[in-house]
Amino acid sequence: MLCCALFMPVALSADATPGQAFASGWQSYQQQGNSLILSSPQGKVSLEYISRDSIYVHYQAKGVKQLPGYLLDEKRLDEKRQIGSKGAEQEFNLSVKATDKGLTFSSGTSAVVVQKSPFKLSFFHQGQLKLEEELGYLAGENSQEFRFKLSPREKLFAGGERVLGMDRRGFNLPLYNKADYAYEGRSEQMNYSLPGLMSSDKYILMFDNTARGSLDLGAAEKDVLHFAAGGGRSAYLVAMSDSFSGLTEHYTYASGRQPMPPIWALGNIASRFGYRSEVQAREVVAEYRKQQMPLDAIIFDLYWFGPDIKGHMGNLDWDRNTFPTAEQMVKDFDDMGIKTILISEPFVLTTSKNWQSGAEAGAFSLDEQGKARTFDFYFGHTSLVDIFSAAGQNWFWPFYQKQLDWGIAGFWGDLGEPEVHPADSYHFIQESGQKASADEIHNVYGHEWAKLLFNNFNRVSKDQRPFIMMRSGFAGSQRYGMIPWTGDVSRTWSALKAQVELSLQMGLLGLGYTHSDLGGFVASESFDSELYLRWLQYGAFQPVFRPHAQDEQLPEPVFHGEEVAARVKAALSWRYQLLPYNYTLVYENHSKGTPLMRPVFFEAGDKAISDKMFLDTQGYYWGPNLLVLPVTEPGVTALDYQLPAGNWFDYFTGKAYSGGQKGGKQTIPVDLDTIPVLVKGGAIIPHAPDMQNTREYSGDELIVHYWFDASVGESGFQLYQDDGLSRDYQQGDYTKLDLTAKAADQQLNFTIALAGDSKALSADKQLTLVVHNAPHFKEVYLAGKRLNTSYDQNSRQLKLALTFDGKPLTLSFR
Template sequence: MAIIQRSICSIILLVVFATVHAQQAIINTVGKDPFVGKTTEVVFKAKEGIWTFHGFNNAVIKTTYKPYDYSKTEQVSDAVIAKPPVVNTKITNAISQTVEWENLTSVVVQRDKLYYKTGKEVKVKSATYFTQGDTRGFRFQLFDNEQIFGGGERALPMNRRGYRLNLYNSSSYGYGLGAENLNFSVPVFISSAGYALFFDNPSKGYVDIGLTDKNILEAGFTSGELTYYVVFGKNLDEILNNYTAITGRQPLPPRWVFGNFVSRFGYQSEEQVKQVVGKMKQDRFPMDALVFDLFWFGDNIKGTLGNLDWVNTQKWPNAKQMLTDLKTNNNLKSVLITEPYILQNTKTYTEATPFMATGADGSPMMIPDLYFGTGGLIDIFRKQSQDWIWKYYKKQIVTNGVNGWWLDLAEPEKHPAGMMHNLKDYGVNRPMAADEVHNVYAHYFSKMFFEKYLYEQGDQRLVLLNRSGFAGSQRYAILPWTGDVARSWSGLKSQPLVLLGMSLSGLPYIHSDAGGFAAAEQADPELYTRWLQFAAFTPVFRPHGTALEDYDKSVKSIPSEPCFVEEPYKSIVRKYINLRYQLLPYNYSLVYDQAVLGKPLMRPLYYYNFADSVALKADEEFMWGDGLLVAPVISQGATARMMYLPAGKWYSLTNNSVTDGGKFINQPADIKQIPVFVKEGSFVPMWITKDTIKSTETYNSKDVTIRYYPSANATTYVWYDDDGTTPRTLEKADYELVTFKGVTAGNKVAIDITTNNPNQYGKKFKRKFNIELPVGIAAGQALVNGKPVDAANGGKQTDPFQQLSNDFITVEFTGKPLNVVITTGK
């Protein structure tokens, strides 16, 4: 069918503006007097539809087009929480019409095209509307060298130009490198030209990024409000800050989320759980959570979804006591899996049918081809459905003390096009078909969990793993994972790309089933080791894979837990798990940067600098926070890693050697190590203890080692600390920010330490900082506020897991500013 290109010719300009006392509407005919004033929105009436623009204070422009011949304009995404402000606006009429907001962003309407600018620079050129058959959407002309990132989970190169990506959340069992469409198809795309496009439409669609026409990005949808946001920023940091300002940021997780999750598919009895936990303790692996897969509510893989309780009292004789013992004796929190399907003949099926999604006739629709059995899908968009299923979750939380949840299959994995959903509770007065709401199904499930958990358990932070979602799902505290990735080298190679793509899509706690999930013919300890080395520097550390030989003899059982790996791999993995725990003060501080500034925990090397053309191609490396550069080893049999170091000096985390950046290096990387470098000037707070680390419960944030990596450039680092459990600590200002400023001149290292919360210090509260340098400290040559440090106060601190022996001095911090001057050398 011919494509109909819509025109914005012959327009009438309508400006809706606010005065101090009331809102008024002024209608200007094109070419008449310009407008200057405070507005909430600017509307252009065209021959075939209406364009509406909103300017936000944080360099964001919202654009909506409503064709006169289009009726499915409901907005059900829930992605954006920011309301358009009343802002100073200037509209000029010449050959084209220009709308400029007070933050110097503007949109130029010129015949049938839109141009978006910051200042005088055009960032987005030639944006147009199109319709083709049942698809409606927008086209944008791309610059010649423009790169496009984001789009959610894609096992593709970070630059997605040259691909056509489905916007339809999909599961993909056993995928590897090259999988284009996975569980999160988040419609936000970031350009190296300094802007992002966010298509706020959750219906089934696609984005063609230069595949059909190398110079065109085309986004098409089958239903829903036709809205997109242009988000400006000079780098990824600014763009994500502005994007998350309108879609929300992740609430703080509990500190134990940064520990080791013990998990497999799946534990089949209390006795088996005790055996695994005992073996993990015997082999000295720290751990913080234990995940129960679907056997907690049934004896089989199939036919049990919907029982929602511990139905086998022989295998689980006393669930409450078991979970209590795990927590009391081992500091292990419990996480239970759940799914949105209720199968026939399960414990709750009859009770659940009124709350299921329906067919066109209004009766519950059964799904016959679901892998786990025939059943229905909870219509999570109905408040009654939410209340019904929540009572089962609440029982496990209140009665049995469950600490976290794991929502699986919520894309939904099977979602027939003829299935209908009721969204009257959200203001939609017609049934909505599956394809119209598919991409926000999991989002609304997370929303329900978050709101009800916060209401019921107001003293605890929610832990919710969810395999799917939409833009804005981060607001509901989800810990997404990358689905059923293959236990293969291709599976491992895909993960840095998938995790970084999600990080740039506003979902910062993305992680993988470390070691790989999908069934393999035999164990590969080298693959397992390399995967866990990588996972140690990702938001959640959760080894998880299939071990189902008891149920299916054709499937090899390969345990996910590191205690079952042979030597020397076991010791290597233990070292990296312990390193993750040692980095707990550094890792936990990253949550503040996300919650306040929208920074992802994992960041590509070009996060602050699009101009580094080499970094733009270094897809398989990443920054963990601002300080650590990680180069995972993802090739079988590798003993070295060719990698790129950006400009500046870089210290090896494991041996303190210094390397100049701005070049490629071939770094040794035998099976015992992966390259991890620290950027000069970085402060890295660590938990260094001679005791065996068992869990995050024994962590004491009042006694922390601060590693400073000297630089001639002055640097500042802000360390965040709170109690690690209480919700809304940011809103209550119940936290501390300790600021470290450092600079090196010759052999003199100067460090200043201050706090935003000095009033909490006193007789019962003070901190001890062990300031550690990767260079020698001259004996007796350290001053604190101008006074010499006691010669006995310092020496060498040996890291038992990294085998480093660094010089350090200890300072007592009582809330008053400290100036520490250290002379290096011997």
């Protein structure tokens, strides 16, 4: 134990109340495992290393209410804490050094410097200052506030879902999850806000506060970041790194990693608002099969429990008049490899057959008199499930258990902001035994809903992975398998353009599966087939492919004529053939937190990053090797774009382009059949044969595409495979193939081998190696034996068939 005296003068905001902030001084500090606790008569501050480069800070002033924290992955951290104090010190290489000016709490790679007077915390990584408090923590009677310094050129990716441009610096962002119906090219407040940011200076700052608040990113004061909330928890997490990929890895280690969804979640999902009968749903599936368009799942919106939009919410059972043999329908779809997903909402109308039982069970939020709070909203007179209380959870889950008994494969939670949440309603927080107002916990409602579904699904479905789609949550909701979407977007070109920014912003802060209603949700006066097509072509390279819309203009591509259907079918073919690559991105997200969609700056080296890259939403990386340029305006015949450094190849035509400043802007031709997709020189991208359903994919037949580039030298890709459905991957039941290329002028060595942590192959893999941009090699050898190859002079493609039995293969091209 280490002790010293520290003085902490109080710094109060204009409305802060003396006595609620720290007013006298520190008397002692004590190291406990990976934490440092600073104590004074006014309270304490704890600094906890979650990893070597992420620190959780919690100010606890006496007399100031503290709600539970929801940001950290407490299950994982509790397991780590079992190591004990000595184990934590050894794992993180922790040390505390005191001086006359304060002290330094260090992990070797990162450090928190505690300044005595005026008291403030500063955060360093590899000796470089990343972030420092300005006035630090301020406590008012009903407020929690923090102030940090901003460096002059710093750019901030912040606040979650909003359409403001990539750099949110200079904005004051409201922190309150709120639907923005029919938004287009700008939106300041949407369904999923995040109380924090990623900085171009390579740190993430996330506040563990669920209350209604604001995040001022230099709007009121140019170089000051000011967080304010009406209560909640006075805590935050800082993650630091020397790379953006390292940054997301540290942040998601602390806040939780996304479990791997079932592989069918990467397929085509039929969805609309909504399928009004069993007959209609069967007809839609039949049309997909008739046109031989791939399909993996179908989602039922609110008509599954009632014939009208209003008056039926909370029934949570099939409307047997319109779905007379619903369970058989679900089974029939499943026999085809098509999974069924049902919508639900947390609102239970007083006219519902379930309201009385919920009220008697104490399952709803309460009014000031302790009775079930009822109120009016669009769908009727209602109560709201208290998702925080044991009574609410125990009453709500059996409805989902019944769905699983029917064979339902996934859950869709809608309106979970909650869309209407009266400020004078109250919830009971089971974990802490506290009563909390709606405004104190509003932003974490969807998070706790997802947690309820995730934990119970895993408890009762031992051999399946949950699919949980929701439009609202909190920082860290990814650890409960949440798949968010970007709300009720209009069908306009500006709305399409906004989708890239929305997914990139969310992915940087952990929510890697954020996607849009493809084609646009809100019906327009007339159907714009070009807009629809461009949206779905973009959708082939976003995390979830799910056309969804109001049914005045049907969202399914099978109902828009042969020309549109053929082009969408081609886009789906791209997506399904990329399944081995895409599924590897899923694993990378699960294991490291790396987003599937990545801003251009995310993949560029430090020296190559320009200010323009930080602002770019015209293009993005899909995984490490594909650069996608969505077409977001009508009538486009060419796109001008400054490619990142290196050599690039058109994914569809093979045409070569030069990147970097020397190459200048490249003009990329565009037609209606494709959108521009560029492959990085040296890339290795495994493909699968075309398919109608992910159930056809085994991974035993692969086409490995490699884009030869002598200037790159060595490149590689580690292909990940498992059964795609069970949770056995968590016990190491998977296969990884290391695909490595070493290229030089007129020479190539290509190696295929099992990674060290892979299980043995259950069957030989039949591989076709396709070398793009290939020189006309004179000979190819495998283990000293010359092989026959096929070379096309016009396309500059070389093809070679191989059998891989698990033993390393090294091919030599000369």
